[in-house]
Amino acid sequence: MSVDPRRHRAARHAQPAARPTAEPAAGAAAPAPRKRPITVERITDAALEVVAAEGYDALTIRRVAAVLGTGPSSLYAHIVNKDDLDDLLIGRLHAEVVLPAPDPAAWREQLVGVYGQLRDLYLRYPGVSRAALAAVPTNLETLRVGEGVLAILLAGGIDPRTAGWARDALSLYVAGYALEQSLVRQRRRNEDQEWVLSHDEVVDRFAALPADRFPHTRRHAAELASGTGPDRFAFALGLLLDGLRPAAD
């Protein structure tokens, strides 16, 4: 039974009562174990390494264990299961988000900045946003980012209930956007699937649709396939944020 990693998970989701990690003073109590013991941090590092290099689909317990030079069972002394590993990943990602001090005059730009960071993190680790969508919303680092976003919204004059709902919608959209974008890029890599289409092919395909059943798609094929990812992202975020304006004026 040993230390039971479930306790550790619970600690990551509960309020930080005392010391979050309780790292030794580097040389005092634990004078450097000879063989680089497996820790939750090292597991998370290895997992992110795998995801960055090969995508979230390649993230298996065995793959992570191989990176650490061990077998799959060795990880289960530190993590509860694969869901727990996902949780660690999105926690680590959210931990990297830097939150600005809320500025009532610039709440909109600040939110674009924060969610832009999240988007970039998601895209740097292709497919993790799937884990983010499935994640339990009580992870401590996720809560930290949520609190920061809430602070910005409230500083902007948005009433609390609206702010909460808007935050949910924004987070949902960003995760969904990153997931879709990752899938597109992944498909572009697997060119062995002959029915995968490039950008131009999509335009051609749209334009080749029967005019009787798909008049608009056909007519505006170019516009529909237009716009890089960031453009669409900024557009959607703008829609969501501008809708909040009335409450602030």
Added chain:
Amino acid sequence: MSVDPRRHRAARHAQPAARPTAEPAAGAAAPAPRKRPITVERITDAALEVVAAEGYDALTIRRVAAVLGTGPSSLYAHIVNKDDLDDLLIGRLHAEVVLPAPDPAAWREQLVGVYGQLRDLYLRYPGVSRAALAAVPTNLETLRVGEGVLAILLAGGIDPRTAGWARDALSLYVAGYALEQSLVRQRRRNEDQEWVLSHDEVVDRFAALPADRFPHTRRHAAELASGTGPDRFAFALGLLLDGLRPAAD
């Protein structure tokens, strides 16, 4: 090699050249095969049955085969792989969406109606929205719904490029919303996981956060956890749609 189901998949994604399904006139050419042969339609039916009853996670090839009273390998004469099955599912779901004739005066309500249908379909089959997020956007039925949405937006006076981007954002949000909602309900069912929280517990947990690091989350715990699913859905959809207004006026 036989008929190669890849051809069928390609047909489902290509333009409908001639007959979409080519169903026999019931008694003319094919006078009722004695043993109910396995067809793509029956596979899709069985798969949806499984998802409706046990959720998308329970959707395995073997499970579907069992519903049809056969072994897993029998399905591979009709589908390419599991991704193909996912594609069939979301195609069938989109086929059930009824599209209104575009009314320039009611484009907003019409869109709420269409995406409400999609949301209800997703929620009726818990978890399928995951497949929808990963789906290839060239599925014929998906294109049909997309065309319908586009028609409504254009009738509302939205310019084509904005309409296309807005459509993407809306579809993304609806799929993400349904996925999140399905996960919440699924978690609520698996009560054996002790760290899963009910609504009230979430409020308590928020209110119990340390006030120094989570002041806003703590203070507005009630508002943050407030609102049923439909409320939040309507709110987010409203944000996205109202942002389009200026272009229409």
Added chain:
DNA sequence: TCGTCATGACGAACAATGTTCTACTCAACG
């Protein structure tokens, strides 16, 4: 009417996954 053949169904099997069981190592402590 009989033989041939192609289509599709099926069982067994394979590789890969998450997870558990049990044995083992090895530093710390009496």
Added chain:
DNA sequence: CGTTGAGTAGAACATTGTTCGTCATGACGA
């Protein structure tokens, strides 16, 4: 020097998607 106990690791199990070779079965031509 012996004990202990946490952390490690290898083997194994159940379940997944997928493929291979074989078999039934209905259609078609002589």
